[in-house]
Amino acid sequence: MIEVKALVFSYEKGRKALKGLDFEVEKGEIFGFLGPNGSGKSTTQKILTGIQGGYQGEVRLMGKAPDKTDRKVFYQEIGVLFEFPYLYTNLSALDNLKFFSSFYSRERRRDIMPLLEHLEFKMDYLKKPVASYSKGMRQRVSMARALLGNPDILFLDEPTSGLDPSGAVLFREIIEEERKKGTTVFLTTHNMLDADLLCDRVAFLAEGSIAALDTPESLKERYSRKTVQVVYRKDGERVQRDFTTEELGLSFPEDIVSIHSQEPTLEEVFLKTTGRGLTG
Numbered sequence: 001m002i003e004v005k006a007l008v009f010s011y012e013k014g015r016k017a018l019k020g021l022d023f024e025v026e027k028g029e030i031f032g033f034l035g036p037n038g039s040g041k042s043t044t045q046k047i048l049t050g051i052q053g054g055y056q057g058e059v060r061l062m063g064k065a066p067d068k069t070d071r072k073v074f075y076q077e078i079g080v081l082f083e084f085p086y087l088y089t090n091l092s093a094l095d096n097l098k099f100f101s102s103f104y105s106r107e108r109r110r111d112i113m114p115l116l117e118h119l120e121f122k123m124d125y126l127k128k129p130v131a132s133y134s135k136g137m138r139q140r141v142s143m144a145r146a147l148l149g150n151p152d153i154l155f156l157d158e159p160t161s162g163l164d165p166s167g168a169v170l171f172r173e174i175i176e177e178e179r180k181k182g183t184t185v186f187l188t189t190h191n192m193l194d195a196d197l198l199c200d201r202v203a204f205l206a207e208g209s210i211a212a213l214d215t216p217e218s219l220k221e222r223y224s225r226k227t228v229q230v231v232y233r234k235d236g237e238r239v240q241r242d243f244t245t246e247e248l249g250l251s252f253p254e255d256i257v258s259i260h261s262q263e264p265t266l267e268e269v270f271l272k273t274t275g276r277g278l279t280g
């Protein structure tokens, strides 16, 4: 669905924002694109969605170069939820969605009301201006806008940002449902939990290059310390120590308080792979 080969892009001469990206995303895959500020996520997203041209290398979405294909057709095929607000804040959710809906063909267009209900949008706000909505409510309308045309590829930038925990769970369920229908999802995020729970594969981006690309499970296994943290009591004292599983044996002699396996989090793997945190 998405093919990227040797993608290089510079905003200024002699300074590459993207230094040769290679990756492919299969149909129906949820692909995570993770990186700290300034690593090149937005640039990649702009190129993939046809907003930015002038790159070197090859980019194909459904076999077509996004900056050179017929825009009218292309924008029917993709759905976009980007971080910057792209709703008319003086209009209501209903008017925004009616307006955006008019761009889609009858076959693609989804009914607005069931979509908003599914996103648990508070209906008493339906006709109030978006400017009066909370961040979570705006995010629901933005997601409705992204899904309105039943896209083949869904671009999501920090989809759960501004949502409370139950809203985040709902959004993850909805993203999963989309994937089950065969939608390909390109997810840009700092949120390691979203990446871990949702993504089939993730790419770690650092300074314009992909530092690692694999399933969350494989990445974590690769950096697993293969130790178990045991808290036990010895001579009345609480002791905490890491043991290999062999060391531990089955007949651990002490009075065990708790045992924790030492699987790294995706965040720790990111730090090890790129040498940087996700936030700076």
Ligand SMILES: Nc1ncnc2c1ncn2[C@@H]1O[C@H](COP(=O)(O)OP(=O)(O)OP(=O)(O)O)[C@@H](O)[C@H]1O
Binding pocket: 011, 012, 017, 035, 036, 037, 038, 039, 040, 041, 042, 043, 044
């Ligand atoms: N319009 C622009 N003109 C010049 N340089 C730019 C422009 N936009 C981005 N850059 C530079 O390109 C590099 C990649 O930026 P990009 O916005 O793609 O990163 P990002 O990973 O999306 O960051 P963030 O998480 O902050 O959105 C950075 O060094 C940035 O300063």
